Amino acid sequence: MPIKDSIVVSSTLPTLRLDLLRAGDDAESKRLLGACRTQGFFYLDLTSDAILCRQWKDMLGVMKQYFEQPLEVKMQDAYGSDNHGYEPMGTEEGPKPKTRDGYESLKISRREFLKGSTDLSTSVEAHSSFFFDFMRTAHDITLMILERLSTSLDLKGSSRFEAYHADPGPSFSTLGLLRYPKHSDKTPTSVGHNKHTDVGSLTFLLAAQWGLQFLSPETKRWEFLEPRSGHAVINVGDSLRFPSNGELASVVHRVVPLRTTQEEDRYSIAYFLRLNDDVRFTDLKGKTWTAKGWHDFKFDVFKSPSTLDPSKQFLTGMMEENDLLVGSGNNIVVAS
Numbered sequence: 001m002p003i004k005d006s007i008v009v010s011s012t013l014p015t016l017r018l019d020l021l022r023a024g025d026d027a028e029s030k031r032l033l034g035a036c037r038t039q040g041f042f043y044l045d046l047t048s049d050a051i052l053c054r055q056w057k058d059m060l061g062v063m064k065q066y067f068e069q070p071l072e073v074k075m076q077d078a079y080g081s082d083n084h085g086y087e088p089m090g091t092e093e094g095p096k097p098k099t100r101d102g103y104e105s106l107k108i109s110r111r112e113f114l115k116g117s118t119d120l121s122t123s124v125e126a127h128s129s130f131f132f133d134f135m136r137t138a139h140d141i142t143l144m145i146l147e148r149l150s151t152s153l154d155l156k157g158s159s160r161f162e163a164y165h166a167d168p169g170p171s172f173s174t175l176g177l178l179r180y181p182k183h184s185d186k187t188p189t190s191v192g193h194n195k196h197t198d199v200g201s202l203t204f205l206l207a208a209q210w211g212l213q214f215l216s217p218e219t220k221r222w223e224f225l226e227p228r229s230g231h232a233v234i235n236v237g238d239s240l241r242f243p244s245n246g247e248l249a250s251v252v253h254r255v256v257p258l259r260t261t262q263e264e265d266r267y268s269i270a271y272f273l274r275l276n277d278d279v280r281f282t283d284l285k286g287k288t289w290t291a292k293g294w295h296d297f298k299f300d301v302f303k304s305p306s307t308l309d310p311s312k313q314f315l316t317g318m319m320e321e322n323d324l325l326v327g328s329g330n331n332i333v334v335a336s
């Protein structure tokens with residue numbers, strides 16, 4: 001089905017090449033810095049890495065198999081954790097008033113990766129080496145991007161971004177596998193993913209289906225990011241925005257159905273690179289946080305922003321001072 005004219009699709013996001021960044025190409029690193037300063041989001045062309053593209057395809061098969069299990073089976077892995085195990089739909093507030101979120105997730109943490117085994121039940125443990133292989137690649141790519149950014153910013157020694165992520169951590173870095181189940185309800189009570197900025201440093205996202213929107217810093221409107229095969233979407237999180245004194249942009253985004261209803265199950269794979277727990281930074285209002293403290297606080301906000309964050313400073317990483325910027329943004333119906 002063609003995309004309707006009334007749906008706004010971003011046409012400004014830069015595309016960077018994984019092979020050039022890996023090779024340390026200077027011009028590509030400068031473009032990377034430009035993208036992180038202005039848009040906070042960019043496409044990463046992965047087509048030079050056939051193994052990773054294959055892993056993405058295989059991951060979708062494994063996710064389908066996992067999420068199709070009965071809820072009781074998945075709930076065996078539910079620990080009420082934000083970075084480990086299964087979470088059913090509706091854990092967080094949704095993008096529309098009085099709704100909850102419309103996705104379920106399975107998270108496998110870097111702590112488990114470093115230990116070499118998951119703490120999860122057999123349906124996850126059976127695929128653990130597959131998940132770990134994927135995590136190794138996503139972690140290496142995000143860390144390599146931090147190295148290129150640090151060099152472009154002329155950061156030295158312990159001030160370089162990658163130094164805040166040194167193993168063995170610990171950190172809350174995690175691999176998130178998400179499914180947004182389809183529905184035909186025009187006024188669903190559980191839908192999409194509320195507007196937010198990401199807690200951590202960088203997010204590496206593979207999503208082959210429509211739904212992701214960002215609040216364009218240039219046009220100040222919600223724009224869909226077109227899914228592009230063989231391309232990841234990378235975005236900067238709060239934990240780079242704050243330590244860079246706001247120089248790197250942690251941009252507000254959300255997930256909504258492309259049309260009025262969610263017509264098919266939507267899958268996304270996100271590797272959330274996060275600072276080591278004890279790293280300290282100061283937010284834009286001068287308050288000092290540890291990475292762990294910011295993570296824990298913000299996840300509480302995600303669950304209940306209307307009570308914990310009425311001025312919407314935390315949900316959106318202090319990117320919007322008030323609702324003006326997203327005046328019509330709470331309306332999830334973007335096209336009829």
Ligand SMILES: O=C(O)CCC(=O)C(=O)O
Nearest residue numbers: 178198207212255268270
């Ligand atoms: O599902 C997606 O495409 C994006 C998810 C997201 O923004 C997040 O989990 O932080």
Ligand SMILES: [Fe+2]
Nearest residue numbers: 196197198253
């Ligand atoms: Fe996000």
